[in-house]
Amino acid sequence: MPVPHIRHATPDDEEPLGRLDRATWSPQxxxxxxxxxxxxxxxxxxxxxxxxxxxxxxxxxxxYIRIGYPTSLACNTHVRQIQGLAVAEEARGAGVGRALLRAAQDEARQQGARRITLRVLGHNTPARKLYEAEGFVVEGVLPEEFFLEDRYVDDVLMGRSL
Structure with a gap:
């Protein structure tokens, strides 16, 4: 299986990233x-x-993976947050998500971050397993934070030190 090539996005990626984002939309x-x-x-x-x-x-x-700051506070600039991750259906199981997570952690370190966090819906078991396998731990749960498809879903905060 080929190894995914990870790079920084460019303005020319706008259209393919938008298509990917729409194609991977899921209530999961x-x-x-x-x-x-x-x-x-x-x-x-x-x-x-x-x-x-x-x-x-x-x-x-x-x-793709989106990396941002969890807040706009100066006292929080040592933390980065993964604020989006998507993998095309045809590329799932090829290590793309794992490669993106690792590259995001490297990028955050290069930016001087000490921690990286993310939020994941409680019912998204495949994502949670991937994050745990990459060293993220559950640091908090907001029970029944969202009402999606006729049921309440937890919002799970995960993080790790860099």
Missing amino acids: HAVQPRPQPPYDPFFNERFGPRDHLVAELGGSIVG
């Missing part, structure tokens, strides 16, 4: 409704290419 991980046309731009004033790493297999984008 999304708290927003399914995107409908006209679609919002993938990059915006809050998150631009500099905040994304992309994974390529065979020259095609098959995944």
Whole structure:
């Protein structure tokens, strides 16, 4: 199985990343409704290419990870937060998510971060298993934080030291 190539996003990645984001939308991980046309731009004033790493297999984008700050507070700048992760259906099981997570941790370290966190829906077992396998631990749970598809779902905060 080929190893995914991980790189920083560029402005030219806008369209393929938007398509990937829409194609991978699922109530397993999304708290927003399914995107409908006209679609919002993938990059915006809050998150631009500099905040994304992309994974390529065979020259095609098959995944991305978004890294940001959990807050705008100066006293919190030593922490980065994964604020989005998507892997194309056809690339699942090929190590793309794992490679993106590892690259995000390397990027956060290079930026001087000491910790990295993320939030995951309690019912997203595959993602939680991947995060745990990569050293993330549950640091908090907001019980029944979201009401999705006629049921209450926990919001799970996970993190790890870098």
